[in-house]
Amino acid sequence: MARKMGFYGIIAYILYGFAVYWYLFYFADTNLPFEYEGSRADPATFMNGRELMLTEEYSKIRNLLFFLSTPFEWLFYFLILLLGLSKAFKKWAEDTSKNKYGQTAIYMIWLSFFAFIATFPLSYISYTLSKTYNISTQTFTSWMKDELIDFWINYAMMFVIVVVLYWLINKFKRFWWLFAWLLSVPFTLFIMFLQPVVIDPLYNDFYPLKNKELETKILDLAGQANIPAQHVFEVNMAEKTNALNAYVTGIGSNSRIVLWDTTLNRLSDDQILFIMAHEMA
Known part of the structure; x- marks a missing residue:
């Protein structure tokens, strides 16, 4: 069956x-x-x-x-x-650790590893497609490094989510789903707060924007949109892509306005301000 x-x-x-x-x-x-x-x-x-x-x-x-x-x-x-692979992962976890958190961690590492292997072909096809059409300039080593960072970040986040969900299910058997939903809001906000200063720098190097005149114009625009950013950052993306991008990320004191160096190198100040107005909206 x-x-x-x-x-x-x-x-x-x-x-x-x-x-x-x-x-x-x-x-x-x-x-x-x-x-x-x-x-x-x-x-x-x-x-x-x-x-x-x-x-x-x-x-x-x-x-x-x-x-x-x-x-x-x-x-x-x-x-x-x-x-029956899920049962096998559970058995391996129980044979390896007697601690329930350790068992959860081991089960999830096996599940995450198999998921990574299964989805790797599609990810690699996407990477080679970008290289073929001259969108990506990233070496395989650099791309693989980003994939592994993705793996561990996703694993860590899922481990926290699963542990909390199990605790809620055991503590509030009837309304665990309601408390899970309520906790999802502050958890999402916390991740948004951390992302610009903890997660994003794992992938790329960020620097204060060198063009201070352009920074002043962008911050004036941000002030009109009630975005509490104090600085504009540029990120070195030319070694990874030929694409252009700019974005606003984070919340509160960790709000950041970021410009790719490819955007700075190929567009005029007015064109960049037009893009930033779109992103801020």
Whole structure:
């Protein structure tokens, strides 16, 4: 019965994948609305025919990978339960540690490791796709380092969440879900507070913006949007990507305005202010 259900799950995922592929590559209308043709919003006004073709092609493949990835994770966890691997992880944890927190940590490391291995091919395809279309400039070693950082951050967060959920279930058997929901709000805010100063620096190096005149203009704009940022930071992304980006992150005293160096190197101050106005809104 379990094998049959697993087989049906795999077939359903394959059919879903074909349906998404068919829609994106043969059915979806990617034409620009008539009223925007020839305007500044029309890519044809600043891109040649080959660039337009490559952009559309890249977008379709990226969207396909996006819509395949989450259902693939669902299928993976479904098969983990169905094929008895979850029981095996539990047994390994119980054989290794007598402490319940230790058992939880060991169970989750096995589950996270298998999930990492299962989803690695899709992640690698996404990486090579960005390299092929000259979006990414990141070396494999650097990319793999980021993947491993992702792994440990996600593992640590999930461990905390699972431990708290188990405690709530044992303490409040009837209304544990309500307390879990109530705790999710401060937990999310806490992570948002930590991210700019603890998590993000694990991936990249951040520096105060060297262009102080531009910083003053951006902070004036931030003040109008009630964003309590005191400084603007730039981050070295040229060694990882050719893409342009700017963003606002964090909350409270850890609010940060960040510009990629690729954006600073390729856009004028007015263009950067336009992007920042969009991000702040």
